Amino acid sequence: DTGVSQNPRHKITKRGQNVTFRCDPISEHNRLYWYRQTLGQGPEFLTYFQNEAQLEKSRLLSDRFSAERPKGSFSTLEIQRTEQGDSAMYLCASSFSDSSYNEQFFGPGTRLTVL
């Protein structure tokens, strides 16, 4: 399978716990993006990486959220001290581009439920 993969697909956790999601982009893609999608809404941009550098973070990304892409390949998104409002689908996308405008390929998402 050469698409974007995300693990786990579903995560149920209790409020206050930490969770970590993983995204494996398409192998030749140098850009990786994280989005959050709540029910009935479009995806909202959280952050993106070019290679291992995190170039942009949305104001939606509170200090409880941290993302890494240590070797410019896979990425992790960690949420600390989860809150019920963090319940959402977390989407990862990747692209290959030397410019700002590019097509993003999306993974299947990780659905987080915070009880």
Place this chain on the structure above:
Amino acid sequence: AQKVTQAQTEISVVEKEDVTLDCVYETRDTTYYLFWYKQPPSGELVFLIRRNSFDEQNEISGRYSWNFQKSTSSFNFTITASQVVDSAVYFCALSEYDMRFGAGTRLTVKP
């Protein structure tokens, strides 16, 4: 500010009807890209089309067609002879480095 508006929350049609999904965008940039994505019940976003802001030619791909009008900041999507398999949520998006999505239009095609 960049913004995408999809005013139609839900549309329901009967199979074989034509349907148009509206998208209006706002941006101050002169160079930008517009996208349409499909999100079927399985949840994975499927790329449909990308349009460069300098290319206002309409595009047709099978039963799908897109009408880009810069003068009205619109990028509408038409499905001709709709089929049940077209049932999904459709998102219009505007891209700088971060993609801004509209709220989506849920299309239901009934047999």
